Every structure is written in structure tokens, then in C-alpha cells.
Amino acid sequence: MRVGWPRVRRSRLGGEADRATFRTLHTASLASPALREGLTAHSAERSIRHLRTLLGTPAVAITDTDRALAWDGSGEHHIGQTAILARAAVRHGSTRVADRKDLPCDEPGCPVRHAIVSPLVVEDRIVGTLQVFADRQSAGLIRAADEVAGWVSGQLELAELGASRTRLAEAELRALRAQISPHFVYNSLGAIASFVRTDPDRARELLLEFADFTRYSFRRHGEYTTLAEELRSIERYLLLEQARFGERLQVTLRIAPEVLPVAVPFLCIQPLVENAVQHGLQAGDGTGHISIVARDLDQECVIEVEDNGAGDDPEKVRRALAGDADVQSFGLANVDARLRTSFGDDYGLAVETAPGAGTKVIVRVPKFAPGVQVTGAGA
Amino acid sequence: MNYAPGVVAVVLVTLATLAVGTWGLRFSRTTSDFYVASRTVRPALNASAIGGEYLSAASFLGVAGLVLVFGADMLWYPVGWTAGYLVLLVLVAAPLRRSGAYTLSDFAEARTGSTHVRTLCSVMVVAIGWLYLLPQFQGAGVTLQATVGAPTWVGSVVVGAVVLINVSSGGMRSITFVQAFQYWLKLTALLLPAAILVAVWAGDGAPHPVDAGGGGDLWSLPLGSGGGAGLYTTYSLIIATFLGTMGLPHVVVRFYTNPDGRAARRTTLVVLALLGLFYLLPPIYGALGRVYAAELAASGRTDVLILELPGLMISGVLGDVLTGLVTAGAFAAFLSTSSGLAIAVGGVLSQDVTARVVSKRGPSGITAFRLGAVLAIVVPCVAALVAPDLAVARVVGLAFAVAASTFCPLLLLGIWWRGLTAPGAIAGLAVGGLGSGFAVAWTLVDPAAGAGWLDVLLGQPAAWSCPAAFLTMYAVSRATRDQVPAHVRRFMVRLHTPEAVELDRG
Secondary structure (H helix, E strand, O other), rough: OOOHHHHHHHHHHHOOOHHHHHHHHHHHHHHHHHOOOOOOOHHHHHHHHHHHHOOOOOOEEEOOOOOOOEEEEEOOHHHHHHHHHHHHHHHHHOOEEOOHHHHHOOOOOOOOEEEEEHHHOOOEEEEEEEEEOOOOOOOOHHHHHHHHHHHHHHHHHHHHHHHHHHOOOOOOOOHOOOOOOHHHHHHHHHHHHHHHHOHHHHHHHHHHHHHHHHHHHHHOOOOOOEEHHHHHHHHHHHHHHHHHHHEEEEEEEOOOOOHHEEEEEEOOOOOHHHHHHHHHHHOOOOOEEEEEEEEEEEOOOEEEEOOOOOOOOHHHHHHOOOOOOOOOOOOHHHHHHHHHHHHHHHHHEEEEEEEOEEEEEEEEEEOOOOOOOOOOOOO | OOOOOHHHHHHHHHHHHHHHHHHHHHHHEEEHHHHOOOOOOOHHHHHHHHHHHHOOOOHHHHHHHHHHHHHHHHHHHHHHHHHHHHHHHHHHHHHHHOOOOHHHHHHHHHHOOOOOHHHHHHHHHHHHHHHHHHHHHHHHHHHHHHHHOOOOOHHHHHHHHHHHHHHHHHHHHOOHHHHHHHHHHHHHHHHHHHHHHHHHHHHOOOOOOOOOOOHHHHOOOOOOOHHHHHHHHHHHHHHHHHHHHOOOOHHHHOOOOOOOOOHHHHHHHHHHHHHHOOOOHHHHHHHHHHHHHHHHHHHHOOHHHHHHHHHHHOOHHHHHHHHHHHHHHHHHHHEEEEEHHHHHHHHHHHHHHHHHHHOOOOOHHHHHHHHHHHHHHHHHHHHHOOOOOOOOOHHHHHHHHHHHHHHHHHHHHHOOOOOOOOOHHHHHHHHHHHHHHHHHHHHOOOOOOOHHHHHHHOOOOHHHHHHHHHHHHHHHHOHHHHHHHOOEHHHHHHHHOOOOOOOOOO
């Protein structure tokens, strides 16, 4: 028994070397969430403690290209000298070692005597440095500093990736805002023109609706709006379309007034209605029936946009939602992506459709989600 | 005794409620009246709905019975239940609306940034909801016993079943109009009989209520009895009702329906007026009861005073019609309040408990909600069957005490003090919740409270548990001041700036 004990233990937890590896990996995993936010004083502050544990040196500093972001360990009076070291490393673009003459110090017993300065590189560009301070230097320490700097660079690169994904989503929203179809503008103005002589009052009203509609759609600020605002814009859109199509476009609206104050992503329903109008008008008998329903389900609200059009192959819709660029349904995929970003993956679009059976798009929106708020002033 | 009017009233109200719940209120509109569709709920309508949901069995039946027995002291119940909205109006309504929170848990999470505080709040919502539902079901039992002659458990089960069917079949949607209607139904059901009964009393030459029965001044003057303990109980009740209203889960969710903070304030103002009007009526029944229904006070069945008074004072068809009317009002009171509470509690349960169980077999929000609703109703319904009989208004008063000891500190400090931290909120909620919760349990288990100070303190805990929660929340927040959420300044700007002000709220 006595002999078996350590063997069992070793096989469970691994040997000393294995455990050291686990410890290292665990420490690295503690530092990575902060670094994934990019290189800022805040993220440096939160990750540097773990980086020093990883290196096991008296002091560590993180800088950007020309000033200190964070210092951990003893000898903090040296923090002023990090900027000079950083600039030198940025100039040379490689790891540099500084000794006592680069680090003047009056404090007796100060452990900061040597510095190893490794650049942090993101996409071939130096964005900062990792500075490791010790009372003596060794080839091993230089190697360790280099490896840690390389790992930190990797994390920062991931942060960059996340940021560019956000930028992409913003760009898509901007594109969507500017995406009032030229056909719609042309056709609306044409329809309005046809009323100018026969019914000038109606022409004037429609023109004002058109102005309000474009103002809302071109709005530059605010990621979220209320469902009431969104529906108001949809109303204008449908009025303009009805001016053009008359009896061929039938709209039914059933809105529970309780859900009107719900915050929804800006322009997340309107593209669905535009799709429904297009599908509906292509229906067999030439008359489009659109129904828009908003229901109150206690903690969330459900919005359904339905048309009686030709329907679609469910597989094609699935591919469109998955972001397949070949399928021409930019609006649907974009709305889906923005709903997921805002409220989590549970809240994607649901589409019920089949060839010849019309299409029904269902949006679920929680009444409250952390971080989601209507920011723009009312239009 | 003639049971026909009671049966007719109960059946009618039940059918109407189920019909509305099953088919919902459908508003089909074509483009011609589009603009109506995007109009939000008006403050007056929303206020009626809040009144409809808020006026429970305790208000409808309980107050009159308490006034009959204990006299003017008990007027603090209706006064407090109304004045709670004054505190809500001045300190909470608009900022809470601007926070964007739907439930109290949402607000806690948005303010402290902690999911632990959220979980704790959800637990408190369930506790308060159950405690509030318990007397509703008990009151239903008493009502059916008095008007139909059924054993007490029948009423509890009937109301529980109707609410369950209604809520889980989708009756949760678009109930603003229904609830608003309920308020006016309840008001009519008390106002009309009251007017006729007062006329009968005046024409009768019957004695003045103060002179009838015994006690005289003791009955008609506040604090006529009780001494120090009575004074404590009164103050404690005032604290509980004034500060507890803001922590009622089914009331808070109604404020979300307002489009902005200003509308939230207007709504609250109208609620104050509506409740003030309503609460004038129960004391009239209490006073008339002293003249005509002294034996009810003697037998202790005071909760049925409003139901039996018309029959006692007027015989014949008119008496039957009035009895039917008050029975309908009482039943509407159970159904509306219970539905609102069941939705609030069921929503929390489905989010935090049943959704996790259900999601293993495929995500289904509806199934989770139904399970949550079943839990929300069955637990207090069973408790109502086994718990001892307490005055309806007293148990509701205890629910207010728990709300005042937990959500009131959280809301007031969360809205008006930047220093609140998540650990502070947790500590304060725990102290207030455990303190008042223990007192409630003590009182429910042993309702025949003695006159000892311990029983008095535990019988009406708000006066000590509410300050204790405030102090704990403050002290722990100060001790953990490095954990003040980073977004708090921005959040405060959002809470306290009117929506009309052009401002970057991001």
C-alpha cells in the first residue's frame, strides 16, 4: 500500500514537471482575458500580476510605445525609466538588455539592476514592450521574457481581431442605414408626383412622410431604438408603398401597446418588412397580404412579420442566415447577426417558410438585457 | 341563506376572465389607423391597470373587517397602501423607468453589475410573491364559504385553477385593458352598494356607528388602545406600507409600459388619485358593520363583512343583487392580483429555475414559463390550505414588510447613492430578507401572538428590519468602496436626466 500511494498520486496529478506546466498554463489563462481587450493601462494593470508570476522576477512593466502602462513588483521608482527603454526597443525592433548604467538608482538593495525589454508585436507593428527587471540577467531569463512577450503579442492580436469584427458589424449597420433602395426612392417620388395634380393634399402628406422616413433611416447615432420608433418608420414606408400599389398591398397590424417601449436594434424590423412587401407582391394573385404582429410575453416580446408570397426553400434561408454570401439576403443575415450580438445566441431570427406557403419571420426581444439601452434622442 | 347571487357572480367573473385570457384582446388594424397602433399606453389607462392589479383581497375584504373590529387604528392600512405610491412617485418611478429595467432583478443587475445580486433579488421576488398570494387564496376560500356555502378549500383551489389556466394559456399578454377594467369593476362593486347601504342606514334611524357596539372612543380614535406596543405596531405598519409598495414585483413591471420617466410619474399620480378614491369605501362598510353586523365581529369572521352586509341590511331582490355585485368584485380582486403575481413569480422562476431544467430537452420558453407558473401558484395554494387562518390584510401587511426590508433599501440607495456596491447590496438584502422572513415565519406558525414585546416585534417587523437593511447596505458598501461599479456615474446620469434632454447616454 505504502508503495502504491505515490504512484497513484503521480498518475492523477502528473509529475513535478507536469504540475509546473499546469501551473504555468493556469497563470497564463488568468492573464489572457484582460489582454484580449487590447493594450490599455486598464488591461495591463489587470494582467501584469499574472505575467510576473509567470516570469518569477522581482518586477515587470508593460509599456506602450512611449510611456509606462503598468508596473508590478518592487522598485517602482524606476517606472520613469521604462519610457526610455521602450523607445529604444521600438527603435531597434528587437529584444534588448539594459544594465545598471541604463537604470541609475540611489536606493540601496534595490533589486532592479538589469532589464530585459521585449517588443510586443501585433500584425508586424510594435505596439509596446514587456520589460522584465531582475538583479541579474541570464540567457534563460532572456529566453523566458521573449517567449512571454510573444504570447502576450498573440493575445493582443486576438484582441485586434475582436475589435475588427465589431468594426465590421458597425460598417454593416452603416451600409444598412444608407441602404434605402434607389428603386424605392425613384418609385416613391414617381407615385407622389402622380398625386400632385389630382390630390395635392395627399401628395404633400406623402412627401412629408418620405422626408421623415429618410431622416430616420439615415440617422447616424444610436445603436438601439424603441419598437415604437421602428414601427413608426415602418408605417411611413408602408404608406409610401401603398401610395404606389394601392389595393394590391394589404397590411394588417396587431401591436400590443405594452411592448412599444422595448429597446430593439436600430432598423432590425424594417428590412424584414421590406422583404415581406417584395415577397407579397410577387404572390400568385398579385395581392400582397402583410401582417405585422407584436405580442407581449412577459419578460420578452415577440414580433412576427408574415407575407403570403411564394415562400422559399428553408435550406436557402438557413444558408442566408449562416452568412452565405452567394444567397442574396443581406438584410436577413445582418438583422440576425445584430440580434445575436445584442441579446445573445438564443435570440436569433426564426424563419418559417416553404415553397408556396409564404414566409413568416419571428423576432424575439427581451424587455431588458444588460448593456442594451436606447441612446439616441427621439427622432 | 340564498346562495344564488353568489354562484351567478362567481361563475360570470370566472367565465369572463377565462374568455379574455383564452382569446386575448386582439387588435386588428389596417393601415388606415396605423397611428393608433404606435401609440403607447396612456398614463390614465396604465394607472387604472395598476389599480386593478394592486387592489387585492386585502383591500377589498380585509380593511373593512379590520376597521369593524379594531377601529380607526386600522385606517393606517389603506392610508399606507395609498401613500406608498407617493414615495414611489417622488423617489423611484421616473428613475426606475429610465433605467430600462423590466423587473426588480433587472434593475439590481443593471445597477450593481452583479449576477449574484440578481439571483438574490429573484429569490426575494419569489418569496414576496408567494407571501402575497397566500392570503389571496385564503380570502378566496372565505369568500366562497360565505357566498356559496362551499368548504374553504374549494375557493382556494378554484381561484388557483382559474389563474393557472389563464396565465399558462397565454392570458399573460396584453392585459392592460383587462386590468384597467378590473379596477373600475372593483370600484363599482364597492361604491354602488355603499351608497345604497348608507341611504338605508340614514333612513333607518339606526344608531351612529361610534355609539353602536361597545368601546366608543376606543374604536373611533386612533391609538385608542394598545399603549406602547400599539404605537410601535402602528409605526411599523406605516414604514412597511409606505416603503413596501415600491418592492412589489407585480406593480414594478407595469411601469415598463410607460414610454418614459415623465409618463411613469404621471401614471403614479393618477394611481394615487384612484386608490385614494377606492379606499374611502371599505371604512364605510366597517362603520356600518358596527351597527348591523356586530355578531360577525364577535365570531371573528371579519373578512366576510363586505360580502354579508348587503344581505343583512336589505332583504329581497335588491339585497341579492348587491351581494352578487360585491361577490363579483371580490372574485375579480382575487383573480387580477393573483394573475399579476403569478406572472411575475412565474417569469422569475422560469428564467432562473425551470428554463435550466427544460433546456436540457430542447429550448422552449413557453414550457419553461408554464412550469414556472405552476410552481408560482401551487406552492402558495397548498400553503393556504395548511396555514392557519390569519386576517387577510395582516398577511399582506407582512408581505409589504418583507418588500420594505429588501427592495426599498436596494432601490433607494441604488437610485440616490453612488456608493452602493454589489457586496453591500447582497449583505443588506440578506439582513433585511432574513430578519423580516424570520418574523413572518414566526407569525405564520404562531398567529395567536401574545402581547409580549417579542411577539409584537416579530408580528410587525418593518420598523427594525428596514433600518437594519439600510444600515447594513450602507456600511458594507462603505467597507467595499473599491468595488463601486465602474459605470455608476454614467448610470446615474441616465436615471436622473429627463429623456427630452439632448445628451450622450451611451
